[in-house]
Amino acid sequence: MDWEATRISLALAAATCAVLLPFGIWLGRRLATTDSRSKPFIEAALMLPLLLPPTVIGFYLLVAFGGASPLGQWLDRMVGLRLVFTFEGLLAASVLVNLPFMVQPVQRAFAAIPDSLREAAWVSGLSPWQTLWKVELPLAWPGILGGLALTFAHTLGEFGVVLMVGGSIAGETKTLSIAIYDRVQAFDNAGANVMSLVLVAFTLVALWVVFATGERGKRHLRER
Amino acid sequence: MAALSVRLRQAAPIPLDAAFECAPGELLALVGPSGSGKTTLLRVIAGLARCAQAQVAVGAEPWVDTQRGLVLAPQQRRVGLVFQSYALFPHLSALHNVALASGRADATGHARELLARVRLDGLAERRPAQLSGGQQQRVALARALAREPQVLLLDEPFSAVDLATRQSLYAELAELRRSLAIPIVLVTHDLHEAQRLADRLAVLERGTVVASGPLDEVLARPDVAHLVPGVDAGALLHCQVREHDARYGLTLLQLAGGGMLRVPQVDLPAGTAVRVRIPARDVALALSPPGDVSIVNRLPGELVALQPLDATHIEAQVQVGPGVRLRARVTREASDRLALVLGLPVWCLVKSVALDRATLLMTVEEVSSSCAPPSVPPPATGSARGAGQAAPPR
Numbered sequence: 001m002d003w004e005a006t007r008i009s010l011a012l013a014a015a016t017c018a019v020l021l022p023f024g025i026w027l028g029r030r031l032a033t034t035d036s037r038s039k040p041f042i043e044a045a046l047m048l049p050l051l052l053p054p055t056v057i058g059f060y061l062l063v064a065f066g067g068a069s070p071l072g073q074w075l076d077r078m079v080g081l082r083l084v085f086t087f088e089g090l091l092a093a094s095v096l097v098n099l100p101f102m103v104q105p106v107q108r109a110f111a112a113i114p115d116s117l118r119e120a121a122w123v124s125g126l127s128p129w130q131t132l133w134k135v136e137l138p139l140a141w142p143g144i145l146g147g148l149a150l151t152f153a154h155t156l157g158e159f160g161v162v163l164m165v166g167g168s169i170a171g172e173t174k175t176l177s178i179a180i181y182d183r184v185q186a187f188d189n190a191g192a193n194v195m196s197l198v199l200v201a202f203t204l205v206a207l208w209v210v211f212a213t214g215e216r217g218k219r220h221l222r223e224r
Numbered sequence: 225m226a227a228l229s230v231r232l233r234q235a236a237p238i239p240l241d242a243a244f245e246c247a248p249g250e251l252l253a254l255v256g257p258s259g260s261g262k263t264t265l266l267r268v269i270a271g272l273a274r275c276a277q278a279q280v281a282v283g284a285e286p287w288v289d290t291q292r293g294l295v296l297a298p299q300q301r302r303v304g305l306v307f308q309s310y311a312l313f314p315h316l317s318a319l320h321n322v323a324l325a326s327g328r329a330d331a332t333g334h335a336r337e338l339l340a341r342v343r344l345d346g347l348a349e350r351r352p353a354q355l356s357g358g359q360q361q362r363v364a365l366a367r368a369l370a371r372e373p374q375v376l377l378l379d380e381p382f383s384a385v386d387l388a389t390r391q392s393l394y395a396e397l398a399e400l401r402r403s404l405a406i407p408i409v410l411v412t413h414d415l416h417e418a419q420r421l422a423d424r425l426a427v428l429e430r431g432t433v434v435a436s437g438p439l440d441e442v443l444a445r446p447d448v449a450h451l452v453p454g455v456d457a458g459a460l461l462h463c464q465v466r467e468h469d470a471r472y473g474l475t476l477l478q479l480a481g482g483g484m485l486r487v488p489q490v491d492l493p494a495g496t497a498v499r500v501r502i503p504a505r506d507v508a509l510a511l512s513p514p515g516d517v518s519i520v521n522r523l524p525g526e527l528v529a530l531q532p533l534d535a536t537h538i539e540a541q542v543q544v545g546p547g548v549r550l551r552a553r554v555t556r557e558a559s560d561r562l563a564l565v566l567g568l569p570v571w572c573l574v575k576s577v578a579l580d581r582a583t584l585l586m587t588v589e590e591v592s593s594s595c596a597p598p599s600v601p602p603p604a605t606g607s608a609r610g611a612g613q614a615a616p617p618r
Contacts, residue, residue, distance in 0.1 A: 119272050120311035122298040124325030125371050134324060138315045 001194050004171055005179035008087070012175060013155040016094045017148050020102040023095075024147055028106030029136070032113075046104075049097045058164025061093050065165070083165075090166040090173050094155050101150040109143020110136065142213040149213075153206035156199060225249075226283020228375050228407040230269060234276035238264050241432040246375075246407035246424065253418035253439075254411045256428030262411040263308070265428070266377050269409065270305045271298035282374045282407075301375075304368030308380040310360045312352040318363045319348040325370035338366040342396070358389035362396070369404075376408045382417060394420055419443070419460070419501070443501075458503040459551050461485075465496045481545025485574070486520050504539055507552035508573040511562055521574035523550065527566055530559070540564060542572050550574070 031039060049057060065083035066072045075081040083089030113136055121131040137144075159177045166173030168182065176195055183192035225248035232242045238261055246252040254262045267273035269280055271287070274295070280288040287296045313321050322335035339348050342362035352360055361381055368376060381397075382390045398421060401408065412418055418425055419439065426436035435442045440460045463477035468489055475492075477485040477500065485500065492498065513522065525544035533539050538559045540552045550572045554564075564570075 114309075114311070116307050116309060116311035117313060119298070120305075120307060120313070120367075121324075123270055123272070123303060123305045124367060125299050125327060126324065127299060135313055 001191065001198075002174075002176070002179040002183075005174050005176045005195075006198065008171070008174060009156050009176040012087070012090060012094055013152045015091050016098055016155045017151050019091070019095050020098060020151055021144070021148065024099075024102035024106050025137075025140075025144060028103045028143075028147075029110045029132075029140075031103070031107045032110035046100050050100050054097075054158070054160025055164060057097060058093070058161040061089075061096070061161070061165050065089055065092070085165075085167045085169060085173060087166075087172055090162060090175075093161050093165040094158065097158060097161050098151045098154055101154050102147040105143045105147040105150065106140065109140035109146075112143075113139050145213045146210045149206040149209040153203045156202050156206075225405045226285070226374065228269070228409070229279070229281050230265070231279040232265065232268060232275045232277070234278075236276075239431040240264065240268075240275055242426070242428070244424075244426045244433060244436050246409055248407055249401075249405050250423045251401060251408045251410060251421055252424045252426060253422035254409060254426050254428060255415055255418050256413065258413055260428040261431035262413075262428055263379055264431070266305070266379050266409065266411050269375065270303050270377055271296060271301050285374075302371055302373050303375050303377060304371055304373035305377045306361070306364045306368050306379060306381045308383060310352070310364040310384070312360055312363055312367070314352055317349050317351055318344060318355065318359075318366075321352070321363055322366045322370050325367045327371060331370075335366070335370060338369055339363070341369075341400070342366045356389070357385040358393055361385060361393060365397075365400070374406055376404065376406055378408065378410045380411055380413070382412075382414075397421060415443075419499070458501050458506075459549055461500045461502065461548060461550075463498050463500050465490070465492050465494050465498060467494055479545060479548055481548030483523050483545050483548070502550060502574055504551040504553040506575045507542075507550055508575075509540060509542070509552050509554055509558075509562065509564070510571040510573055511568075513571055514573065517573065519573045519575055523572045523574070525550065525570060525572060527564060527568045527570050530564060530566065532556075538564075540570075542570055544572060 031043065062084060063069060064071050065075075067076065067082075067084070072083065075083065081088060083092055117135055117139070118131055121135045122128075126134065156175075157177060158175075159181070162173070162175055163178060163181075166175075166178075168174045168178050174182075176199055180192045180195045180199070183189075183195070227245055227247045229245045230242065232240045234240045240261055242261075242265055244252065254265060256262050264273055268275045268278060268288070275288075276290065278288045278290050279286070282301075286292075286294055287301050288294065312318075313324070316324065318339060319332065319335050322338050323331040326334040326338075328334045336345070336348060339345055342365055344359060344362050344366070347355060347359060352363065355363065361384070364381070382393055385393065394417070401421075410418070410421060422439050424437065425439050425442040426433050427442060428434070435445055440462075443458065443460050462480040463485065464480075466476045466478040466484070468475050469486075470489070473489045474486045475489045477487060477498065479485060487500070490498075508519075510522075513524070523542075523544040525542040527540055528543045528549065529539075529541035531539045531541075533553065536555055537553055538556055540554055540559070542550045542552060544550050552572060
């Protein structure tokens with residue numbers, strides 16, 4: 001059992017969730033309430049990570065983050081941040097890859113809130129922030145929690161992008177799914193099995209959270 | 225407390241052309257078929273919709289003045305709005321729905337008071353889904369009042385409840401009204417509702433106010449009838465219950481301008497003020513007092529107006545007392561046969577069956593306050609109650 005890889009996987013999943021929570025709420029809510037013409041394009045771009053091979057995403061991220069790219073050079077110069085073969089780079093890749101998993105459920109949750117509820121809040125004197133905090137977030141919460149659970153589970157299971165962007169540096173970028181691959185390469189099926197079971201358990205719990213909160217959300221909307 | 229004045233005009237996306245006022249304590253009904261822009265008007269007043277050229281003010285305080293580029297956000301207007309679907313917050317109890325809108329330090333206490341006022345004291349902890357339609361409407365009303373609004377707006381507030389509940393909600397709104405000294409605007413497509421509750425009426429057609437003024441005056445206009453579905457032109461008369469004739473099961477009503485009407489007995493004490501509507505189609509004309517007909521209600525008067533309605537019909541107006549006019553719909557053929565001309569003395573024959581309980585449109589508040597002496601009913605022409613004037617205290 002590779003505890004270090006488990007720690008990195010959990011840290012990566014938690015950090016991805018932490019970054020995507022505010023951003024996902026912002027973007028999901030924007031997409032749910034806007035009727036801008038660019039909306040279909042943004043939605044299509046958000047779905048890309050679901051359909052492209054992880055190697056393609058990983059390759060372009062490598063190119064974009066690398067020392068030869070303007071972005072890579074700029075980040076290095078301004079904040080001394082290197083994104084290739086580092087945990088930070090892994091996190092950046094993970095955030096991008098997980099966008100659809102977070103934004104989609106959040107967007108659907110906000111879209112399910114009738115406009116009249118927002119308007120009722122405004123007419124009741126609630127500012128846009130108070131409306132978000134006291135009316136929209138409590139109603140969208142099941143969707144947000146669902147997005148977080150999906151993001152967490154998907155981050156634990158991500159393999160291709162992590163391998164491309166992070167390499168397999170023990171203690172830095174070697175996650176559980178890569179550790180499993182390593183074990184199988186080394187004919188250590190027993191070790192691979194234990195870690196795989198851990199991954200199955202985590203993912204199952206996360207998905208259970210998704211469906212349980214989904215049920216609660218449906219009840220809320222039925223109650224209307 | 226200040227009057228609400230509204231002046232709106234725009235060509236697109238929804239054409240609007242409306243100007244009306246509503247005094248404190250007065251209830252203005254915006255009536256018109258669906259799609260006529262009633263709700264849009266209400267939303268502009270609340271700040272939820274924009275209008276190209278608009279002036280909305282409460283007293284001296286402008287809410288919208290597009291000429292000066294002033295548009296207050298809904299949060300900056302002290303306005304109470306009851307949505308058609310109530311739009312209660314589904315995740316909050318009735319109490320918290322109301323408390324959220326209260327600006328007071330003791331929001332919960334204030335909310336409890338308001339829920340008691342709409343008779344929901346026992347149900348404060350329930351969520352909207354656990355309340356009936358009528359109860360939800362009352363929570364919505366309490367929430368609208370929680371901000372201590374300067375104007376109360378009601379968007380078809382009775383459309384989502386059944387008929388029986390509606391009757392009791394009418395009574396409650398009428399009672400609540402007496403304690404509210406603010407302008408109230410009610411949007412409805414149901415003219416009967418407007419008749420029961422409103423002091424003033426504005427009739428909308430495709431975004432344009434085509435008739436507005438005191439209730440009696442607007443209802444008396446023959447051109448209004450075709451605008452509001454389900455309503456015939458007719459006269460709205462102010463009466464007082466004079467006495468009951470138990471032997472024949474009749475009640476005698478004293479008309480405000482003189483004259484008497486006999487209607488099927490109603491269980492209201494003598495002296496109660498009621499409004500009675502007599503549809504034009506239920507009034508026949510005769511040149512002499514008819515002796516041998518079964519109709520008991522006959523009022524002498526003078527023909528004061530004749531207006532063609534369509535190819536077949538003419539509407540005649542008959543002055544039966546000072547400020548009291550009846551309207552009669554007669555055929556052109558009858559009009560020619562009787563040689564109807566202005567100034568002719570005629571008899572109006574009112575089918576007494578037309579004055580059953582359904583047409584006895586007593587306003588609930590007048591009935592419920594019958595212990596107090598009823599106010600002097602305004603003349604049927606309504607000219608004494610100008611735009612900015614307050615309704616008489618009840």
